[in-house]
Amino acid sequence: METDYINQFKAQSPAAIIHSMFSDKKQLKVALSLKNGLYIEGFVVDITKEEYQTFVCMRTEEQEVLFFDLQEVSVLRIKHPKKMAVSLSKGSISRPLGEDPISTLQLKRWILEQEPLLEATIKLSFEKLVLQEANTRLNCKDVITSLLKAKQRIVEDEMGLVAWKEIKTIAITNTETLQVSKEGSVLKIGVVITKVLPKELENLFIEKIEKVL
Structure with a gap:
């Protein structure tokens, strides 16, 4: 089935996935729900750590810029999981999906x-x-x-x-x-x-x- 690859994904914290996206320089649109109930969609621009807190800078498609504490994220929604299949599966899927095969x-x-x-x-x-x-x-x-x-x-x-x-x-x-x-x-x-x-x-x-x- 088209979605069978999702069964290889591993449970991870939203913070770990966001860090992975940023370190891999993946500009993928994500949706976040914060603990205060705010729902936002956009692209991670920067992540920085200050003492015991980690802050995120995000931009929306409307070019608004958002800043928030990474620990305030309660739910992370990945809109294009195929593009992150390698990291979301923690390497169980060895390569990005959709590449041209070779016999x-x-x-x-x-x-x-x-x-x-x-x-x-x-x-x-x-x-x-x-x-x-x-x-x-x-x-x-x-x-x-x-x-x-x-x-x-x-x-x-x-x-x-x-x-x-x-x-x-x-x-x-x-x-x-x-x-x-x-x-x-x-x-x-x-x-x-x-x-x-x-x-x-x-x-x-x-x-x-x-x-x-």
Whole structure:
């Protein structure tokens, strides 16, 4: 059903969701009910903490500006939950809904095109059932894209270039935490491929790969 994704949402405080929206820079219209009975709709502009209170600045579609204490929010209404599916599910939904899918064959073709850029063979060590999920295939593409960006930064100097030339194969597996190790000429990447990928994945790869090269 069209609304089945909502069953994966997790209970959270209105304050936590508003903080998440602001940190992710999501300009989505929300509706709030305050403890004094006031009902407002608009977009979060800013959040700031002063001692034990957290204040919110919101704007309405009529360009009015509202200021209130975050703890005064009693009910938060999300008008477009699909656009926040990742954060509202706390990562159980791994990607924004509505993205263009990629088939397993398309993913394999795309991976072959990336191997010359990485100067290594890419091996996906996943069970067939894992790759049957459309979001997992898109996550695989994002992981490899982040690896490409990390590699480009690692080889900017001569020392990094020499170290990277030792890598002949990159093996990507599904693990519970982000892991990077090196065995001979194989760079092993472990990532939670079925859930939302870590933020700043490129920088995390650089940090972890440079430790094992």
